[in-house]
């Protein structure tokens with residue numbers, strides 16, 4: 001069993017009968033979905049799920065997990081998702097894909113949010129290994145980019161896979177992939193990005209997790225906030 005699977009299985013132990021569980025997106029989150037389905041099949045676990053992306057919704061459906069749409073919920077019991085970076089104060093960077101809008105809604109709506117990752121995701125500061133994805137309303141992208149540049153940001157619109165156009169998110173928006181001065185702390189950057197007109201959502205998950213579970217060499221370290 002690899003570390004991503006191990007940490008996902010550990011988080012799945014926190015799922016109890018009757019819970020409404022948020023499903024994350026990515027390879028680690030996929031192991032969590034698989035484990036929920038196994039527990040439903042083999043242990044008779046009774047849960048309802050809500051997905052952060054179309055791909056996770058399809059996976060849950062194909063495994064016969066009961067699923068409800070985000071627009072029909074007002075809160076969830078538990079959300080389990082991966083991350084691209086995790087800093088020492090448990091800020092996450094997420095959204096390498098294009099589903100950070102739903103991911104952040106579920107993170108905020110959850111009674112408990114557990115981030116699951118292997119140790120390769122640990123960083124000293126947010127933005128160390130990845131650019132910060134910032135989802136913007138298409139018609140506002142130039143104005144928003146200029147505002148972000150005024151904050152010291154550098155970067156550009158994310159190209160599509162064929163490199164002949166721009167990446168479109170699940171919600172029909174563009175993504176600006178930006179770098180900022182590493183001396184800017186996560187809270188300040190989070191606040192600045194959230195307050196910039198034209199920004200729909202961004203990949204900094206500040207003060208949202210209840211715990212990060214980190215797997216390394218076959219062991220899981222549960223770090224509760």
Ligand code: 5RP
Nearest residue numbers: 026027028082083094095096
């Ligand atoms: C998607 C995410 C993922 O959780 C993040 O990219 C981690 O992915 P993986 O578990 O495949 O390493 O934030 O928006």
